[in-house]
Amino acid sequence: NTRITLARRPQGAPVAEDFHIEQVSVPQPSQGEILLKVLYLSLDPYMRGRMSTAKSYAKPVEIGGVMEGGTVAEVVASNHADFKPGDIVLSHSGWQSYALSDGKGLRKLDPDAAPISTALGVLGMPGFTAYAGLLTIGQPKPGETVVVAAASGAVGSVVGQIARIKGARAVGIAGGPDKCAFLRDELGFDVAVDHRAPDFAEQLKASCPDGIDVYFENVGGHVFEAVFPLLNTYARVPVCGLIAHYNQDGQAPAGPDRLPGFMRQVLSRSLQIRGFIQTEFSDQRDSFLKEAAGWIADGRLRYREDVVEGLENAPQAFIGLLEGRNFGKLVVNVV
Ligand code: NDP
Numbered sequence: 345n346t347r348i349t350l351a352r353r354p355q356g357a358p359v360a361e362d363f364h365i366e367q368v369s370v371p372q373p374s375q376g377e378i379l380l381k382v383l384y385l386s387l388d389p390y391m392r393g394r395m396s397t398a399k400s401y402a403k404p405v406e407i408g409g410v411m412e413g414g415t416v417a418e419v420v421a422s423n424h425a426d427f428k429p430g431d432i433v434l435s436h437s438g439w440q441s442y443a444l445s446d447g448k449g450l451r452k453l454d455p456d457a458a459p460i461s462t463a464l465g466v467l468g469m470p471g472f473t474a475y476a477g478l479l480t481i482g483q484p485k486p487g488e489t490v491v492v493a494a495a496s497g498a499v500g501s502v503v504g505q506i507a508r509i510k511g512a513r514a515v516g517i518a519g520g521p522d523k524c525a526f527l528r529d530e531l532g533f534d535v536a537v538d539h540r541a542p543d544f545a546e547q548l549k550a551s552c553p554d555g556i557d558v559y560f561e562n563v564g565g566h567v568f569e570a571v572f573p574l575l576n577t578y579a580r581v582p583v584c585g586l587i588a589h590y591n592q593d594g595q596a597p598a599g600p601d602r603l604p605g606f607m608r609q610v611l612s613r614s615l616q617i618r619g620f621i622q623t624e625f626s627d628q629r630d631s632f633l634k635e636a637a638g639w640i641a642d643g644r645l646r647y648r649e650d651v652v653e654g655l656e657n658a659p660q661a662f663i664g665l666l667e668g669r670n671f672g673k674l675v676v677n678v679v
Pocket residue numbers: 388389390469470473493494495496497498499500517518519520523539562563565567583584585586587588589620621622623665666667668669670671672673674
């Protein structure tokens with residue numbers, strides 16, 4: 345039974361030494377408990393926040409604690425009436441190969457309905473985040489321009505495709521020519537812009553001749569700086585993530601105070617900037633699962649997974665996620 349714990353809190357970008365890989369015995373389920381064998385572990389940007397004590401919407405992982413994470417697991421032993429060996433479940437078992445559960449919060453998956461790893465991606469938390477954030481806050485209308493960054497990733501790829509389904513024009517921002525080609529050729533984005541190009545801001549402006557009506561914010565940093573001047577009057581900005589800043593642990597870098605100028609633009613252009621955590625919209629989960637499954641079946645919603653083999657490779661893969669080295673939804677095949 346391999347498990348990965350938090351060895352120390354990262355200073356800036358996480359490094360391998362911030363994690364500890366250890367071998368422990370497989371636990372035994374007591375009455376009312378089940379033993380889960382983890383098959384897939386989801387790696388997500390929010391985990392950087394759990395490594396830090398900076399003020400957040402969720403508690404940090406303790407030093408020496410198992411890293412938190414969403415998982416797809418198989419029931420291998422059960423003392424619980426609702427679960428039997430062989431059941432496949434969505435769980436939150438973290439970075440370890442075996443875990444106990446009392447059954448609370450588990451969702452049974454049907455392996456015949458969809459590949460089970462999709463419960464961590466396109467049909468899971470990231471896909472749902474895209475759906476709820478875009479449709480509830482972004483509210484794209486036919487003919488409008490929707491821009492999303494980290495567009496080849498788990499959330500962004502779904503945002504752009506749902507924007508297209510709703511009749512909007514989808515502009516994706518991604519790092520490098522391969523990801524941009526994938527957005528255009530595989531996912532059907534109208535335009536893709538490489539945020540690493542030296543003339544990125546000019547390219548983005550040329551790609552949005554009618555301005556931007558919805559900007560789904562995943563990144564912050566230099567991407568938001570290029571987007572902000574292009575926002576139209578009444579533009580909506582669902583603030584989903586700020587991955588470019590996660591290694592700053594909540595500390596703003598020194599610099600001039602640009603907040604008054606920013607607020608002036610929010611006022612004069614009637615901008616709606618609204619942050620959210622996906623759990624806020626959990627009452628939409630059933631409609632999401634139904635609609636997304638339909639869009640996948642009719643080919644309008646495609647997905648790409650970046651599967652890393654072996655739990656011991658999770659730390660390096662996670663470090664890479666914060667640098668844009670993943671290409672698609674990052675999952676670890678634990679077995
Ligand atoms: P992705 O699969 O998109 O992977 C992260 C990507 O972010 C990288 O591949 C990279 O893509 C991009 N990136 C990383 N650093 C930078 C940077 N400095 N500047 C620009 N781009 C960068 O991750 P997810 O789809 O899982 O998550 C996307 C965002 O959504 C994150 O901010 C995450 O925290 C947020 N989120 C929020 C939720 C909520 O409830 N509010 C729930 C789930 C996710 P590239 O190479 O294209 O730059």
